[in-house]
Amino acid sequence: NKELDKTVTSIEQKAQADFKKEKSILLGIKKDAKILFQASKLQKYPIFEDKNTLDILLKLQSENQLDGFITFTFNKESYFGVYKYHPKWEIFLVRAEEFGEFYAATTEIFKRVSLVIIAMTIVCAIIGIFLMRFILRYLKIITAGIIQMTRNQKLETIDIERAPADDITFLGVAFNSLANTINNLMNIFKKFTNRDIVLKAYRDKYIKLEGTRRELTCLFSDIKSFTYMTEVLGTDIITLLNLHYTRAINAVLEEDGIIGSIIGDALLAVYGALEESQGNKSYQAIRSAYEIHRVAQTIRKKMEEIKDKILSERGFLTPKEEKVYKAVLIEVGVGIDGGLVFYGNIGSYERMTNTVIG
Structure with missing residues (x-):
């Protein structure tokens, strides 16, 4: 025991002589956590209190x-x-x-280097801010325009008329070109599908095959004697149909209706599908029906005027002209019904259509 005490004392003295820091330590830790010796300038501890570390040491030893x-x-x-x-x-x-002591020297060097870097960064940042503000002065205009478009959910061109010919301006020009292209595509898209579907696709960036049961009013319209008209007019029937549909479809849209489908001479319109519409859907359908009849009447009146002009000029119509005249006297039938229907998209993800069923 005396020999052990002597050895321990020698170890502690030798270790303390080698220590260069105030909190350096040398420990002799027994398996039961007792400290056999402690070489340090700190107070003596009989027990090693970090039990987790001791458990790790025992596991590694095993x-x-x-x-x-x-x-x-x-x-x-x-x-x-x-x-x-x-x-x-x-x-x-x-x-x-x-x-703390172990990293003291490194920390001091790091602090000094950091101060130098911070000072240089501040100077460079100040210079950079002025340069960037000058170079990117039109980028703020572009950014503000894009933010406004995001809020309005509407693409518009950005005014960069007085901007210099640099990369930022070219970026704005490229954006305006893209915006015009997308707007053109949206306008084309609107001509082939209903307004509510266009708005939903623009907002959600995706169109699903889905639908809901809703209380809607439907208007059905077709042209009487259409087969006879087609046989007489041939390909000119397209011109007559477009003349009729241009006004009839406007009559539907003006009353917040949407076009369910167009099949030849038949038109299906739906009322109450638009979320922003506040009117009575049945009354809107009736107003559209009256307007569609008025449109057909206007076309008949125009054709009668043309016939009267020909008769006043030469006094008669040829048999072919008589047939054509009878064919272009458009008469329409309109039916209205309402109730609970399925309204949504059907088909496949390669080709779908928006319609009502029920």
Whole structure:
């Protein structure tokens, strides 16, 4: 025991002589957490209080890993060091440095370098801000325009008329070109589908095959004697149909109706599908029906005027002209019904249509 005490004292004295920092330590830790010796300028501790670290050391020792690096808490401070297991004494020899002291020199160098970097960064940032504001002065206009479009959910061109010929201006020109292209595509899209579907696609960026049961009013319209008209007019029937549909479809849209489908001479219109519509859907359908009849009447009147002009000029119509005259005297039938229907998109993701069923 005297020999052991002498050896321990010698170890502590030698270690303290080698220490260059105030909180450096050398510990001899037994498996039961008792401290055999402690070389340091700190107060003496009889027990190694970091039980988690001791458990790790015991596990490593059982796995025959007898040395290595380790971190632990001692004297309520964090330490980093190396350990080695001494099998004869059955203790763990731990040589460690407190983290703050260990990194003190590095931290000081880092602080000085950081101050230099911060000073240079501030100077460069000030210069850079003035340069960037000058170079990117029109980028603010472009950004503000894009933000406004995002809020309004509507694409518009950006006014960069007085901008210099630089990359930022070219970016604005490219955006305006893209906006015009998309707007053209949207306008084309609107001609082939209903307004509510266009708005939903623009808002959600996606169209699903889905629908809901809704209380709607439907208007059905077709042209009487259409087969006879087609046989007489041939391809000219397209011109007559377009003349009729241009006005009839406007009559539907003006009353917040949407076009369910157009099949030859037949037109299906739906009322009450638009969320923003506040009118009575049945009354809107009736108003459209009266207007569609008025449109047909206007076309008949125009054709009668043309006939009267020909008769006044030459006094007669040829048999062919008589047939054509009878064919172009458009008469329409209109029916209105309302109730619970399915309204939505049917088909496939390659080709779909918006319609009502029920």
